[in-house]
Amino acid sequence: IFLCVSPQQEGLDDGPDFLSEEDRGLRAVNVDLQTDATLQVDISDALSERDKVKFTVHTKSTLPNFKQNEFSVVRQHEEFIWLHDSFVENEEYAGYIIPPAPPRPDFDASREKLQKLGEGEGSMTKEEFTKMKQELEAEYLAIFKKTVAMHEVFLCRVAAHPVLRKDLNFHVFLEYNQDLSVRGKNKKEKLEDFFKNVVKSADGVLVAGVKDVDDFFEHEKTFLLEYHNRVKDSSAKSDRMIRSHKSAADDINRIASTLYTLGTQDSTDLCKFFLKVSELFEKTRKIEARVAADEDLKLADLLKYYLRESQAAKDLLYRRGRALVDYENANKALDKARAKNKDVLQAETTQQVCCQKFEKISESAKQELIDFKTRRVAAFRKNLVELAELELKHAKGNLQLLQSCLGVLKGDT
Amino acid sequence: MESPEAARLSAEDISPSSNGPKAEPMLLDDDPDDLFAEATEEVSLDSPERQPILSDGPSPVITPVTPVMISSRADVFDRSPDQDEDEEENRDTFDIQISVSDPEKVGKDVCDSLSLCLQTSLSIFSRDEVCVKRRFSDFLGLHSKLASKYMHMGYIVPPAPEKSIVGMTKVKVGKEDLSSVEFVEKRRSALERYLLRTVKHPALLKDPDVLQFLESSELPRAVSTQALSGAGILRMVNKAADAVNKMTIKMNESDAWFEEKQQQFENLDVQLRKLHASVESLVCHRKELSVNTASFAKSAAMLGNSEDHTALSRALSQLAEVEEKIDQLHQDQACADFYLISELLGDYVRLITAVKGVFDQRMKTWAKCQDAQVMLQRKREAEAKLQHANKPDKLQQAKDEIREWEGKVQQGERDFEQISKNIRREVGRFEKDRVKDFRVVIIKYLESLVHTQQQMIKYWEAFLPEAKAIA
Numbered sequence: 001i002f003l004c005v006s007p008q009q010e011g012l013d014d015g016p017d018f019l020s021e022e023d024r025g026l027r028a029v030n031v032d033l034q035t036d037a038t039l040q041v042d043i044s045d046a047l048s049e050r051d052k053v054k055f056t057v058h059t060k061s062t063l064p065n066f067k068q069n070e071f072s073v074v075r076q077h078e079e080f081i082w083l084h085d086s087f088v089e090n091e092e093y094a095g096y097i098i099p100p101a102p103p104r105p106d107f108d109a110s111r112e113k114l115q116k117l118g119e120g121e122g123s124m125t126k127e128e129f130t131k132m133k134q135e136l137e138a139e140y141l142a143i144f145k146k147t148v149a150m151h152e153v154f155l156c157r158v159a160a161h162p163v164l165r166k167d168l169n170f171h172v173f174l175e176y177n178q179d180l181s182v183r184g185k186n187k188k189e190k191l192e193d194f195f196k197n198v199v200k201s202a203d204g205v206l207v208a209g210v211k212d213v214d215d216f217f218e219h220e221k222t223f224l225l226e227y228h229n230r231v232k233d234s235s236a237k238s239d240r241m242i243r244s245h246k247s248a249a250d251d252i253n254r255i256a257s258t259l260y261t262l263g264t265q266d267s268t269d270l271c272k273f274f275l276k277v278s279e280l281f282e283k284t285r286k287i288e289a290r291v292a293a294d295e296d297l298k299l300a301d302l303l304k305y306y307l308r309e310s311q312a313a314k315d316l317l318y319r320r321g322r323a324l325v326d327y328e329n330a331n332k333a334l335d336k337a338r339a340k341n342k343d344v345l346q347a348e349t350t351q352q353v354c355c356q357k358f359e360k361i362s363e364s365a366k367q368e369l370i371d372f373k374t375r376r377v378a379a380f381r382k383n384l385v386e387l388a389e390l391e392l393k394h395a396k397g398n399l400q401l402l403q404s405c406l407g408v409l410k411g412d413t
Numbered sequence: 414m415e416s417p418e419a420a421r422l423s424a425e426d427i428s429p430s431s432n433g434p435k436a437e438p439m440l441l442d443d444d445p446d447d448l449f450a451e452a453t454e455e456v457s458l459d460s461p462e463r464q465p466i467l468s469d470g471p472s473p474v475i476t477p478v479t480p481v482m483i484s485s486r487a488d489v490f491d492r493s494p495d496q497d498e499d500e501e502e503n504r505d506t507f508d509i510q511i512s513v514s515d516p517e518k519v520g521k522d523v524c525d526s527l528s529l530c531l532q533t534s535l536s537i538f539s540r541d542e543v544c545v546k547r548r549f550s551d552f553l554g555l556h557s558k559l560a561s562k563y564m565h566m567g568y569i570v571p572p573a574p575e576k577s578i579v580g581m582t583k584v585k586v587g588k589e590d591l592s593s594v595e596f597v598e599k600r601r602s603a604l605e606r607y608l609l610r611t612v613k614h615p616a617l618l619k620d621p622d623v624l625q626f627l628e629s630s631e632l633p634r635a636v637s638t639q640a641l642s643g644a645g646i647l648r649m650v651n652k653a654a655d656a657v658n659k660m661t662i663k664m665n666e667s668d669a670w671f672e673e674k675q676q677q678f679e680n681l682d683v684q685l686r687k688l689h690a691s692v693e694s695l696v697c698h699r700k701e702l703s704v705n706t707a708s709f710a711k712s713a714a715m716l717g718n719s720e721d722h723t724a725l726s727r728a729l730s731q732l733a734e735v736e737e738k739i740d741q742l743h744q745d746q747a748c749a750d751f752y753l754i755s756e757l758l759g760d761y762v763r764l765i766t767a768v769k770g771v772f773d774q775r776m777k778t779w780a781k782c783q784d785a786q787v788m789l790q791r792k793r794e795a796e797a798k799l800q801h802a803n804k805p806d807k808l809q810q811a812k813d814e815i816r817e818w819e820g821k822v823q824q825g826e827r828d829f830e831q832i833s834k835n836i837r838r839e840v841g842r843f844e845k846d847r848v849k850d851f852r853v854v855i856i857k858y859l860e861s862l863v864h865t866q867q868q869m870i871k872y873w874e875a876f877l878p879e880a881k882a883i884a
Contacts, residue, residue, distance in 0.1 A: 223721050230716045237709040244702035251695035258688040265680050268848050277855060284862075377722050377883060384728060384880040391873045399866040406859050409852075
């Protein structure tokens with residue numbers, strides 16, 4: 001089965017497309033940014049091929065670093081990851097919250113459904129098949145748009161960050177119009193990463209155990225640890241809730257189809273009745289599916305994003321914690337050296353370096369965490385307001401359909 | 414999805430103790446509330462006019478009568494002032510309300526004994542208001558009697574509820590075992606609908622067994638052989654259908670009406686089953702949605718607690734409250750889905766099986782008639798042979814047999830005509846009722862959906878300013 005999907009395709013008929021303006025504005029959703037004329041980045045197009053997605057990254061800039069004022073390149077998901085990892089591994093950026101990497105585009109579930117549909121083609125009517133195919137196309141389109149949005153948000157966060165936007169790798173990413181040839185990590189590197197994470201989490205516990213002198217960071221630590229866990233839980237639960245909602249909408253779809261058949265077959269007055277109700281359910285079903293999709297976008301995605309951001313913030317605290325431990329160790333070493341009167345100068349230099357590193361991280365970390373809160377509050381506000389507005393819009397739409405149908409059916413006796 | 418509970422219950426039902434005759438007076442071994450001595454009956458015992466067409470059973474069960482009147486869902490089955498030209502009865506005065514309530518635990522079966530209350534102005538009944546207690550097996554017994562009396566005449570006898578509830582969705586939330594509560598309500602509601610359908614049938618309403626069932630405070634315990642479940646009766650009907658199908662004689666359908674109707678019912682059966690399955694799936698998913706929404710609400714509340722920005726924290730708590738209310742909405746909607754639509758569809762799937770059974774009975778009648786004709790032919794041939802054999806007594810016997818079979822053939826033809834006529838009338842009545850039932854139920858269902866959306870709007874409208882207040 002061949003699916004034709006492109007970001008310009010409007011998958012759903014009545015009402016505004018749920019991802020049109022909003023995904024452009026997603027930039028401003030999760031990221032409280034002043035869009036800056038000096039550097040503007042967006043994903044202007046994307047192409048879904050069999051195994052990969054190709055994003056067209058479009059840049060507009062007045063900065064002198066770039067050869068032109070406006071240009072585009074094509075990038076794949078692995079290249080985004082490479083960029084993200086290069087930030088994480090850069091010691092200079094230890095004091096910043098590194099914008100979380102976008103999740104891998106995952107069309108597996110959709111693909112599986114598509115396959116099942118193909119296999120079951122013989123067992124359903126032509127109408128049913130066409131309907132389900134349209135459903136799947138719409139779903140595919142939704143996932144596609146989401147992944148585009150996630151990748152875009154990442155780039156925008158980087159572009160908005162006063163320090164990260166100047167990063168050389170970032171500029172290469174934006175401008176170099178050839179393939180960056182960043183292969184995905186091979187097994188050995190993945191294993192290294194795994195161990196690094198294990199060490200980090202063990203350390204994390206260690207470091208977290210040390211009570212911070214600074215009240216601000218102590219509070220942030222406690223807050224982030226708890227918040228992160230709860231966001232994780234909420235994210236999972238919201239996903240489950242939305243999945244049930246989708247399943248219910250699918251059932252209504254099937255009910256509408258069967259009612260239609262009943263309507264065409266019935267020999268009594270009920271035939272008109274069934275046809276009308278079938279029509280109604282077709283429409284309400286679309287609305288229910290839209291509700292689930294909007295909840296997914298405004299609630300589930302928000303929570304997922306802040307799950308990743310809060311992890312990035314935790315990572316920052318960890319790095320600061322490490323720097324603190326290093327600093328304290330350097331102090332102890334200095335004391336020891338002074339006591340023994342051996343290698344004092346070296347110890348002093350080490351201590352000074354550690355001190356500077358720690359203070360630098362602490363200073364930028366404080367600002368980053370304050371910004372994180374501001375962004376978070378703004379994002380939640382925007383999304384919760386939009387969620388409520390959309391829920392209201394759909395409920396009113398549903399209500400109107402139901403009432404008008406009831407009016408016809410009741411008057412039809 | 415068959416719950417182990419329901420399976421266990423059905424096993425209890427079939428256990429000999431609940432159905433078998435007992436020699437001891439009124440002793441119900443498994444009845445914890447032995448209600449004997451305190452019988453404060455407000456209603457007099459059986460009036461002498463009743464001639465029960467029942468087997469001589471064991472001593473009756475005497476139970477106290479508590480005339481509890483709970484408004485029934487009988488309004489769904491409100492009769493219409495339709496006049497069917499073949500109807501002898503005057504439908505205009507159809508005024509009968511039945512409610513089934515007070516399910517009581519008898520032994521391990523949570524819903525075995527129920528109160529049955531009848532309110533009517535019809536003259537066939539000796540009183541305006543009656544309340545009696547019945548056991549589940551009594552209902553089944555009634556149905557099996559009616560089926561054996563009327564089905565072969567082409568009457569569509571409404572099927573009794575199943576013993577085991579297949580496809581019952583279970584949601585265990587909290588300490589209360591919801592599945593048991595649901596089971597009780599489902600059975601209670603099913604029995605009520607069963608009775609209402611039965612009395613709506615003009616012939617069945619006048620049946621002495623039905624009247625006794627509704628009115629008499631004592632009912633002899635159903636003998637085990639007669640207390641077949643609804644499923645049992647249907648199996649019987651299906652076996653008859655199979656037997657008919659296996660017949661080598663193809664029926665010459667002279668009447669296109671029957672062929673057409675059979676095809677229509679066949680199609681209807683297929684679609685209703687499909688619809689029923691989809692609705693059951695919807696009920697299941699809505700219940701799931703309710704549970705998941707409740708779970709998300711709790712999680713959102715926790716998130717609100719740990720959020721250190723005050724206004725956002727408050728908004729998240731409000732969100733949690735909204736979601737909690739919505740989960741209750743989903744729960745209620747799922748109930749409506751179930752009790753209005755799903756149960757109606759289930760009833761009609763079973764009813765259509767009864768309709769098909771009636772068509773098969775007609776075929777059986779025709780076959781019998783054919784057999785009789787074949788027999789008659791044979792007897793005539795035999796007689797012709799005997800004419801030349803000089804055996805006067807055998808000849809006389811043969812002549813007698815011919816007369817006998819001529820009678821049988823005539824009877825067979827009359828039976829066939831009668832059943833055909835009955836079926837036409839029954840199907841007409843059935844279709845009228847079907848149209849009414851579906852219309853009423855669907856409108857009710859849509860109204861429930863309207864209510865849900867109205868509540869949703871209320872909740873989200875209350876939340877919106879809270880979200881906007883985040884500063």
